[in-house]
Amino acid sequence: MALIQTIGLAKTYKKGKVDIPALHDVTFEINEGEFFSIVGKSGSGKSTLLNLIGGLDTASAGTIIFDSKDLRKMSRSELANHRRFSVGMIFQSFNLVKSRNALENVELALIFGGVPRNIRRKKATDLLTQVGLGSRLTHTPDELSGGENQRVAIARALANNPKVLLADEPTGNLDSETSGEIIQILRDLNKNHHLTVIMVTHDLETAEIVSDQIIKMKDGKIVDQLTKTEVL
Amino acid sequence: MNFTDMIILAFSNLWRTKLRTLLTTLGVVIGIGALTSMVSFGTGMQKNVTDAFKNNDLFTSITVTSKKVNLDEIATGNVGQMAEALKSEGKPLTDSVLEAIRAIPGVELAYPNLEFAARIKLLGDSASLNVAAMPGAIRQYKPFNDLLAGAFFTSDTSRSVVIREETLSSRLKIKLLKKGGEVTLTHSDSVTGVKLMHPDSLIGKTISLVTMSVNKSKIPMALLGMMRKNPEMPFDETITEVKICGILKRQGEFGRGVFNGNLIIPLKTAEAIPKLGFSSVWDLLDQKKKEGAYGSIHVRLSDMKRMNEVKKALEEMEVGVFTISDQLAEIKRAFLILDSLLGAIGAIALIVAGLGIINTMVMSILERTREIGIMKAIGGSENEIKMIFFVEAAVIGFIGAIFGLVLGWIVTKIATFVMNTQFLPSGEDPINLFYFPVWLILGAIAFSLLISLAAALYPATRAARIDPVKALRHD
Ligand SMILES: Nc1ncnc2c1ncn2[C@@H]1O[C@H](COP(=O)(O)OP(=O)(O)OP(=O)(O)O)[C@@H](O)[C@H]1O
Numbered sequence A: 001m002a003l004i005q006t007i008g009l010a011k012t013y014k015k016g017k018v019d020i021p022a023l024h025d026v027t028f029e030i031n032e033g034e035f036f037s038i039v040g041k042s043g044s045g046k047s048t049l050l051n052l053i054g055g056l057d058t059a060s061a062g063t064i065i066f067d068s069k070d071l072r073k074m075s076r077s078e079l080a081n082h083r084r085f086s087v088g089m090i091f092q093s094f095n096l097v098k099s100r101n102a103l104e105n106v107e108l109a110l111i112f113g114g115v116p117r118n119i120r121r122k123k124a125t126d127l128l129t130q131v132g133l134g135s136r137l138t139h140t141p142d143e144l145s146g147g148e149n150q151r152v153a154i155a156r157a158l159a160n161n162p163k164v165l166l167a168d169e170p171t172g173n174l175d176s177e178t179s180g181e182i183i184q185i186l187r188d189l190n191k192n193h194h195l196t197v198i199m200v201t202h203d204l205e206t207a208e209i210v211s212d213q214i215i216k217m218k219d220g221k222i223v224d225q226l227t228k229t230e231v232l
Numbered sequence B: 001m002n003f004t005d006m007i008i009l010a011f012s013n014l015w016r017t018k019l020r021t022l023l024t025t026l027g028v029v030i031g032i033g034a035l036t037s038m039v040s041f042g043t044g045m046q047k048n049v050t051d052a053f054k055n056n057d058l059f060t061s062i063t064v065t066s067k068k069v070n071l072d073e074i075a076t077g078n079v080g081q082m083a084e085a086l087k088s089e090g091k092p093l094t095d096s097v098l099e100a101i102r103a104i105p106g107v108e109l110a111y112p113n114l115e116f117a118a119r120i121k122l123l124g125d126s127a128s129l130n131v132a133a134m135p136g137a138i139r140q141y142k143p144f145n146d147l148l149a150g151a152f153f154t155s156d157t158s159r160s161v162v163i164r165e166e167t168l169s170s171r172l173k174i175k176l177l178k179k180g181g182e183v184t185l186t187h188s189d190s191v192t193g194v195k196l197m198h199p200d201s202l203i204g205k206t207i208s209l210v211t212m213s214v215n216k217s218k219i220p221m222a223l224l225g226m227m228r229k230n231p232e233m234p235f236d237e238t239i240t241e242v243k244i245c246g247i248l249k250r251q252g253e254f255g256r257g258v259f260n261g262n263l264i265i266p267l268k269t270a271e272a273i274p275k276l277g278f279s280s281v282w283d284l285l286d287q288k289k290k291e292g293a294y295g296s297i298h299v300r301l302s303d304m305k306r307m308n309e310v311k312k313a314l315e316e317m318e319v320g321v322f323t324i325s326d327q328l329a330e331i332k333r334a335f336l337i338l339d340s341l342l343g344a345i346g347a348i349a350l351i352v353a354g355l356g357i358i359n360t361m362v363m364s365i366l367e368r369t370r371e372i373g374i375m376k377a378i379g380g381s382e383n384e385i386k387m388i389f390f391v392e393a394a395v396i397g398f399i400g401a402i403f404g405l406v407l408g409w410i411v412t413k414i415a416t417f418v419m420n421t422q423f424l425p426s427g428e429d430p431i432n433l434f435y436f437p438v439w440l441i442l443g444a445i446a447f448s449l450l451i452s453l454a455a456a457l458y459p460a461t462r463a464a465r466i467d468p469v470k471a472l473r474h475d
């Protein structure tokens, strides 16, 4: 059975009396260990979809099954738990706490994960070393480059050993070389650490290289769906 | 997320905006400082008064007068009532009344009130002062049960007297050496001839009591003398030699005046001394006092619990009954009002500080919207986000309360110091105007926490409701 399954997923934002449809009848499956990419134009609903999977937002209609649990049936605190332990998220704009250094940003996730204080520091250090930032532990986001910030964000996303990594345009703010390094880290996590990766990107070319499955979105709908064999 | 982590997180968040945290906390410090110093003044006054009551065993004391006087009516300025009371014929307090009072169950002691003025000579110094007569049996009651030196007289006929420490220092230029306490003579002391003495060395010293009495046979001569411009007063001087048997401890400022008399003399001895004038202020109420009747009678109970029973029996005897314990209820009510008023002023200061906390928290939430979004994205639940803000507010409230208490304490110390050095006549024991009971300290901390948590209620709820999707949208 698939790790993630959506059936007829829809999301409509309500602004006063105006309904803004962001997603409509989205149905797909993601298997455990897959590298899954979502491509499409700006405003096509990619982030909305990712946020639904990540439990940051709730769907208006349809079903979304994550690891055999129905996200739409979860309470708010269960969703918080889902965000804490089941998924890790990274963003185009990194979303690190500016006033905290690399270690502290990772530790914040460990605090919410209930990791005891005495092993938090070591765990955060290990995670940052894993993404190649072992020598920049006490630097704040302002003192780090974009690529380095994204590495901190990845380390933080991995803090509570999630099943799935959700990346919303992780290379959107980076130059092509740095982008390549970040993609490489995601690929390594997927291939060697069996992490399921769901990535939103504009870059179809890269997506075609790394992905097992790609969906193309337009106006909140899936317009094309490619699998590994087709990609290759 | 456990509680220690929450505290650590709160501290690190507050530390990031040091100045703002400091100013907000300062508001609480001032609020709590105002509240505690105000309330501690109220409780201090109350403690001084009730302590004075306790130290003088006033709860076992009743004063009986010849007439029923409604002191409340007089206190409220009901002049008509007062005049009525003065005019009316009272029940003369004769020896048979005294005996009847003594027979009431629960009455331990009843003795007529007898005070008179006298000049005394002690160790070469002389002074005019007020002498009060008491039975030896009064020694079982405070403050007569615990003397500074010597012992209270036991016989009502002995020629022994008890002198107050204040009388020695203020009237007779004698300072007492005390155990532990440093007493030295100042320069002005030595100029005015103040002596430093050990209390025990005064015991057994002789006092000459000089009293005046009217000699009726001399009155015609006196009138003649006035016409011849060489007046001779129609008075006889009597000198009575008595010995000091004990020294009464200094009374606090608030215990002063409860019992008059600089010198306490045995009742029967006093009655035998020829003297002038009225015996007490209660006599003023009864100008038509009968010969052989007393102005007022002091009654002491065996137990304060028997107060009502004895009062009832006395009222049935148609005499005036005055108890200070009745007044205490009134005094307590007055203090309650005073305390509430002072407390309200302090509470207003604290509520203003609470508004400061709300302002700071709302500002902080606006600034930290993205951070809150991040915390939610990495798994922070609404309750945890809420708790973080509550803990931040509680930290401000708690630290503010602690330093506020310190501030309040400093203020009261300064006020006490100024009061004792500037307004209190020298030689008096220092007065403590303020009192910090444990309930006030704990109450101040609890109240501060309550106000700060209430202040955090809206900001914390607002923070918990922040939509992470909106908060995290890239700028
Ligand atoms: N909170 C919101 N309220 C109203 N409309 C919204 C809200 N969030 C998203 N939308 C709308 O939903 C649609 C999908 O937005 P979404 O952010 O998912 O697009 P996207 O594919 O991620 O675009 P981009 O590539 O620019 O990030 C857009 O038309 C957007 O205007």
Ligand SMILES: [Mg+2]
Residues within 6 Å of the ligand: A046, A047, A048, A168
């Ligand atoms: Mg997007």
